[in-house]
Amino acid sequence: MRFRGLDLNLLAVFEGLMQTHSVSETARQMHLSQPAMSAALSRLRDYFGDPLLVSHGKRMYPTAFAESLSPLVRECLGGIETLLATSASFDPRSSQRLFKVIASDYVVAAVIAPLLTRLVVEAPAITVQLMSPGEQSTPLIAAGKADLMISPREFLSQDHPSELLFEEQHVVAGWSGNDLLATPLDEKRFLAAGHVAIAIGTLSNAAFADRQLTLMGKHRRIEVSASSFTTVPWLLVGTQRLAIMHERLALAAAQMFPIVYQPLPFPFPVMEELVQFHQTRAADEGLRWLRSQLRAAAIHKFYG
Missing domain, CATH: 3.40.190.10 (Periplasmic binding protein-like II)
Structure with a gap:
């Protein structure tokens, strides 16, 4: 399909090239041959009157014009996707989306x-x-x-x-055989216990619970730091460790693990x-x- 002389399929090619900066990699991702991708880049260059990507050493780099064009192309492709997604009513019983x-x-x-x-x-x-x-x-x-x-x-x-999906409370959880949870915890015993904490992503960002504890001036003793919320029950069972868990996750975990939980021993902000x-x-x-x-x-x- 052409619009003002431009093959609209070339917009997807341009977006792919701007993501990879590689003719061969974009060709692989779009299931095209490398000669076909090179020809598509040549047509883009002819249409816009700009090299778009230039080789330097073993890499290709976008020109200033290509950089300025990229968000416009991305917005255009997003609009096309929206048009296709909303052009017919959505029926979950038959949709293959x-x-x-x-x-x-x-x-x-x-x-x-x-x-x-x-x-x-x-x-x-x-x-x-x-x-x-x-x-x-x-x-x-x-x-x-x-x-x-x-x-x-x-x-x-x-x-x-964005819109609110749900609100979440936090609880303190541990193994059902953990003596600390046999009675309601107080703050002193909570902070003195060994804890499992969560660090998120490659940058090991603190999860919501630890950020809030820091803001509240409360510091617990971390024995284990994990990168996954769902590994926490495995790290609690058979130990005297505690963990601050999302209440929904604690509820789900307690159905599969010998885990118990109770309210935190101090007021704690609701997470959205x-x-x-x-x-x-x-x-x-x-x-x-x-x-x-x-x-x-x-x-x-x-x-x-």
Whole structure:
């Protein structure tokens, strides 16, 4: 399809080249031959009157014009995706749509897994691709390569809409044989105990619980630092360690592990989990449906 003399397929080629800075890698990702990709780059250069990518050593680098063009092309492709996604009504009973969702293993275990069990019947042909959060999460939403990101507010972008998915309390959890949890904990015993903590991503960022403890001036003794929320029960069983856990995750873990939990021995802020999506997909019926299903799953899991 052409628009003002431009083959619109070349916009996807341009976006791929700007992501990889490599003709051969973009060709591989788009399932094209390298000569076909080289020819597509040549057509782009002719149309825009600019080299777009220039070779230096063994690498290719975008020109200043290509850099300025990139966000416009990305926005255009996002608009096309929105048009295609919303051009027909969404019917979960027959849709074969792929949803790409960025969510922590805590959200997966506590909310998404129970939802997917139900959707086997209610939306049997959809596919959900789960992606771990990290430094590239926001760029993936911005580039339209992920549909939803579920996260506390501080990790979300200011450039795209978000909405509250659910609120989460935190509890103190441990092995059912842990003597510390035989009676209600006080703050002194809580802080003196050995703890399991979570460090997120390659930069080992502190999770919500530890950031809040630091702001409150409370310091616990960390014996084990893990990168996954769902590994915590394994690190508690058979030990005297404690962990601050999301209440929904503690509830789910207690159904599979000899884990018990109780309220924290001091007031603790409620955590908000929000869901973010690209601004061009705000009217996407499929994403509206999925967000409503996630909200219902969060309520059902906690109260039902």
